[in-house]
Amino acid sequence: MQVxxxxxxxxxxxxxxxxxxxxxDLDECLFPFFTQVLVAGEILFESFFKRNQWKxxxxxxxxxxxxxxxxxxxxxxxxxxxxxxxxxxxxxxMSGIPLDLIKKHSQYVHTFFYAESLSFLKLFADKxxxxxxxxxxxxxxxDILKDNIGFIHEGIGNSIEIDHGxxxxxxxxxPMMTGGNDKHKRFMKIISKYNTQCPLIIGxxxxxxxxxxxxxxxxxxxxxxxxxxxxxxxxxxxxxxxNWRPLIAVVMNSCQ
Numbered sequence: 001m002q003v004x005x006x007x008x009x010x011x012x013x014x015x016x017x018x019x020x021x022x023x024x025d026l027d028e029c030l031f032p033f034f035t036q037v038l039v040a041g042e043i044l045f046e047s048f049f050k051r052n053q054w055k056x057x058x059x060x061x062x063x064x065x066x067x068x069x070x071x072x073x074x075x076x077x078x079x080x081x082x083x084x085x086x087x088x089x090x091x092x093x094m095s096g097i098p099l100d101l102i103k104k105h106s107q108y109v110h111t112f113f114y115a116e117s118l119s120f121l122k123l124f125a126d127k128x129x130x131x132x133x134x135x136x137x138x139x140x141x142x143d144i145l146k147d148n149i150g151f152i153h154e155g156i157g158n159s160i161e162i163d164h165g166x167x168x169x170x171x172x173x174x175p176m177m178t179g180g181n182d183k184h185k186r187f188m189k190i191i192s193k194y195n196t197q198c199p200l201i202i203g204x205x206x207x208x209x210x211x212x213x214x215x216x217x218x219x220x221x222x223x224x225x226x227x228x229x230x231x232x233x234x235x236x237x238x239x240x241x242x243n244w245r246p247l248i249a250v251v252m253n254s255c256q
Contacts, residue, residue, distance in 0.1 A: 003237060004238040012221065021191065021198075022129060022132070022202065024121070031114070037090075043060065056096070059093055087176065091172055110145055121151070133145065135157045136177055138157055139160060157177070198215075205227065205228070222237070223239065225239050226240060
């Protein structure tokens with residue numbers, strides 16, 4: 001585990017003391033991969049053993065075969081494909097899956113978060129600083145996370161349309177949030193809603209870079225979680241590793 005600071009310690013300490021909102025990404029940030037894939041995978045596994053769910057197997061198996069092909073073709077760098085392509089593939093995979101199943105298998109997503117990540121966020125929550133998750137994941141997953149974690153003020157993701165005749169996943173609701181520009185628009189609404197002056201942005205990819213710039217201009221701060229090499233210098237603090245404990249030390253030291 002390694003923490004890299006791209007700003008002077010005094011500057012980081014001063015900015016941390018002024019933070020009045022934390023906005024964090026979810027996938028590949030708090031969670032090591034894609035939360036939606038975990039949920040779909042759990043549904044797939046359960047469906048093998050429940051006869052009344054066998055009807056979902058062809059679609060789910062096809063979806064995971066497609067994901068495996070993407071992983072092989074991109075040599076593991078799935079994000080080389082556009083978010084919209086990945087999301088449309090997920091939409092086809094999950095179409096017809098009952099909302100109750102999606103909610104059921106979202107219940108334990110937070111238990112797979114990076115070690116100490118929730119402890120880090122709670123440092124700010126304990127100071128009554130709002131914690132917001134801004135993610136491309138589907139809204140039902142974020143709603144369950146908010147309820148189960150307890151101190152998350154808001155989870156903002158992609159809404160889905162439900163087939164009300166069968167109460168199943170139909171498709172993503174428009175407008176879809178597919179990348180950095182969409183995240184920026186949502187973030188502007190967040191800082192307006194919470195009257196934010198100095199936000200802390202936690203992300204990992206180019207999707208968050210416009211938010212990083214905005215935070216810096218306002219006297220806030222940014223943290224990159226295992227960002228690609230080309231983006232490392234664009235975050236004020238970079239964590240390389242799977243445990244957020246070193247970030248807790250940075251915050252605690254700033255309070256001394």
